[in-house]
Amino acid sequence: MEIQNSSILMVFLLFFILCCILIYCKTKVQCNCKICHAYITSSWSNEFDNLCDWYTHLLKSSPTKTIHIHVLHNTITSDHQNVEYMLKTRFENYPKGKPFSAILGDFLGRGIFNVDGDSWKFQRKMACLELGKMSMRSHAFEVVNHEIDHRLIPLVLSVSRKDHKVLDLQDVFKRFSFDVICKFSFGYDPKCLDESLPMSDLTNAFDLASQLSAQRAMKPYQLVWKIKRMLNIGSEKRLKESIKMVNMFAHEVIRQRIKLGSCSNHEDLLSRFMATTKDPNYLRDIVISFLLAGRDTVASALTGLFWLLAQHPKIVATIREEALRMAKHEALTSFPQLHELNYLQATVYEGMRLLPPIQFNSKFSQIDDILPDGTSVKKGTRVTYHPYAMGRMESIWGSDYLDFKPERWLKDGVFYQETPFKYPVFQAGHRMCLGKEMALVELKCVVLSLLQRFDIELETPAGTLKFSPGLTATFAGGLAVRFSERDM
Numbered sequence: 001m002e003i004q005n006s007s008i009l010m011v012f013l014l015f016f017i018l019c020c021i022l023i024y025c026k027t028k029v030q031c032n033c034k035i036c037h038a039y040i041t042s043s044w045s046n047e048f049d050n051l052c053d054w055y056t057h058l059l060k061s062s063p064t065k066t067i068h069i070h071v072l073h074n075t076i077t078s079d080h081q082n083v084e085y086m087l088k089t090r091f092e093n094y095p096k097g098k099p100f101s102a103i104l105g106d107f108l109g110r111g112i113f114n115v116d117g118d119s120w121k122f123q124r125k126m127a128c129l130e131l132g133k134m135s136m137r138s139h140a141f142e143v144v145n146h147e148i149d150h151r152l153i154p155l156v157l158s159v160s161r162k163d164h165k166v167l168d169l170q171d172v173f174k175r176f177s178f179d180v181i182c183k184f185s186f187g188y189d190p191k192c193l194d195e196s197l198p199m200s201d202l203t204n205a206f207d208l209a210s211q212l213s214a215q216r217a218m219k220p221y222q223l224v225w226k227i228k229r230m231l232n233i234g235s236e237k238r239l240k241e242s243i244k245m246v247n248m249f250a251h252e253v254i255r256q257r258i259k260l261g262s263c264s265n266h267e268d269l270l271s272r273f274m275a276t277t278k279d280p281n282y283l284r285d286i287v288i289s290f291l292l293a294g295r296d297t298v299a300s301a302l303t304g305l306f307w308l309l310a311q312h313p314k315i316v317a318t319i320r321e322e323a324l325r326m327a328k329h330e331a332l333t334s335f336p337q338l339h340e341l342n343y344l345q346a347t348v349y350e351g352m353r354l355l356p357p358i359q360f361n362s363k364f365s366q367i368d369d370i371l372p373d374g375t376s377v378k379k380g381t382r383v384t385y386h387p388y389a390m391g392r393m394e395s396i397w398g399s400d401y402l403d404f405k406p407e408r409w410l411k412d413g414v415f416y417q418e419t420p421f422k423y424p425v426f427q428a429g430h431r432m433c434l435g436k437e438m439a440l441v442e443l444k445c446v447v448l449s450l451l452q453r454f455d456i457e458l459e460t461p462a463g464t465l466k467f468s469p470g471l472t473a474t475f476a477g478g479l480a481v482r483f484s485e486r487d488m
Contacts, residue, residue, distance in 0.1 A: 031070035039069055040220060050467050051218075052359045056389040064373040065393070071220045074382040076360070078389040080396065081372040084421040086363055086383060087429035094383060096120075097364025099222075104471075106229075107213045107243055110282060111289030123286070127434045130272050140438045141335045141445070143184045148449045151193040152176055156454060158195055160483040166459050168478040169306055171197075173299040173446075178203060180442060181294025186253045186287065187260075187268040205245035210296065210471045212239040217362075218469070250287040254280055293435055296472040297357040298442050303479050304355030305348065305447065307465070308404045310458045310481065315406060316451055319344055323448055338444055346409035348443050349417070349425075353397070354404060355465075356425045357472050359388040387424050388473075396422050454483045 031037075035058065038044045048054040058067045059078040066077040077083070086094040095116035108114040112123040130136055152172070159167045175192035182188045192200055212235050216225050228236040257270055258278075273286050309316055322343045362384040369377045377383060394401050397408070409415055420428035426436045433439070450456070459480035466476040 033070065035067065035069060036071045040071060049464050052388045052467065055386060056392050059386065059389045060393070064375060065395070066371070066373055066375050072382065073380070074362070074384055075375060075377060076384045076386055077371070077373070077375070078386050078393055079373050080390065080419070080422040082375070083385045083424055083428065085372050086385065087421070087424070087427065087431060090369065091430050093366045093369055094363035095366065099364055099382065100362060103216045104213050106239065107209050108288055108292070109285035111285040113289050113292065124434065126273060126276070127269065130269055131434050131438065137437060137441065138335055140184055141338070141441055144180055144442050144445045147176060147180050147183070147193065148445060151179070152446070153449060153453060155193060155195050156450065156483050157485070160454065160485055165482045165484070166480050167483065169481045170299065170303040170475050170478040173302040174203065174295065176446070177295045177298040177442070181290060184438070185269045185290040185294060186257065187271070188253050188256060202245060202249050205242040206291065207470070208242040209239060209246055210292070211469050212242070214469050214471045246288065247284060250284040251280060253287055254283045292471065298439055300357035300472045300474060301352055301439070301443055302446055303475055304473065305351035305443070306456065306481070307458070307462070307479055308351050308354065309451070310456050311462050312404055315347060315404070319347060319447065319451055323452065335441065338441065341444065341448070342410060342413060342415040343406060344444050344448060345415045345440070346406035348440065348447065349409050350404060350406045352425045353391040353423060355473065356387040356391060358425070359473050360384050360386045361424070361427065385424060390422065390424070453486060455486055457482045
């Protein structure tokens with residue numbers, strides 16, 4: 001009898017939910033415009049391999065370089081004046097917003113990437129105080145080079161000396177960056193890049209949580225995923241399970257740090273935050289935020305950069321020549337030396353111009369507003385700027401915007417940085433990425449170390465890239481390459 005009653009209750013509940021969805025959809029903006037129809041039906045995929053490429057096409061075609069996806073309540077722009085307006089001029093009117101926090105709340109909690117106001121200011125101040133210290137930058141340099149010398153290079157050497165020399169470089173870079181950010185931020189070594197390349201349920205869970213959280217934001221009707229979460233079914237059930245595993249890791253890291261104590265002599269960021277709070281849930285959110293920033297973005301940038309470098313041997317040769325001139329045929333051993341490699345810096349920036357780790361970034365307007373290009377923005381509208389599309393705008397980069405050309409960042413051989421509002425890869429204005437310098441150290445050290453020791457060849461001919469859904473850009477299928485040792 002109880003089973004029968006439960007079944008009747010479940011049928012009633014599902015019927016009620018279906019009615020709610022239908023009513024919700026009826027009250028939402030229904031748009032029959034060409035763009036919204038293409039989005040809803042996914043007909044854009046008949047012509048484009050990636051959503052970001054379709055958006056780029058639409059933005060190029062727009063006179064204002066701004067478009068509207070009405071069914072998403074989303075205004076998307078590639079106009080750098082709009083970007084400056086959102087991130088600097090009218091910063092207070094364009095926070096992350098409650099809708100964004102709800103979408104990523106289960107995964108990121110109250111971490112710095114998912115909050116506004118006082119909580120954001122506090123976390124940013126804490127991180128800024130530590131990351132701005134030269135001692136922390138030197139520590140980052142040491143951590144990165146230790147991981148390169150003792151794990152990355154031995155792994156690549158081992159693979160290059162085998163008959164089957166193919167290596168998924170994207171997987172390698174995810175493991176590498178995960179080890180680095182854990183050691184730097186938490187004083188913990190997960191050893192993901194050991195030569196055996198151990199399978200990691202944790203990293204798989206982290207990837208899945210990122211992917212499914214991002215898919216929430218792509219849904220025209222947000223009520224759908226919220227109901228699935230309430231019923232713990234489908235993608236929301238998988239998301240909950242993956243987050244549970246990530247949480248177990250985060251709490252174990254915190255437990256280990258508490259066990260050691262939060263003394264000032266610990267060279268990790270988590271210890272600094274622990275000096276201000278012992279709330280395990282808050283510290284958990286800090287851990288997840290650092291992982292997302294330090295693992296996924298760096299791995300994405302490195303993967304894209306090596307995909308480009310493998311197709312441009314002249315650029316590789318120039319990087320090697322610059323390093324030889326600087327070090328006088330000796331290994332680079334200091335942070336200041338690395339900073340003087342202008343062509344290498346230009347190459348890293350150019351790689352992220354074409355393949356930014358974060359392809360788009362959204363804010364929510366607090367009140368009705370008008371963007372510099374004349375676009376009206378209603379209160380509550382999601383406003384998105386699109387670094388991937390901006391890197392492909394002729395109006396910003398000239399007619400050779402599709403060329404991989406580090407020289408565009410040099411003036412008389414010295415690196416020259418374009419305004420961040422035209423190149424918001426590290427964001428810009430008040431939310432400028434605090435880990436920018438550490439990320440650049442990591443990217444340049446890896447590029448230099450691998451290019452000096454190895455020649456790199458793509459396993460399959462370069463073609464159109466396909467990206468997997470996620471909070472950061474990820475190559476679908478990875479990046480298969482072959483390494484061969486160079487004569488030193």
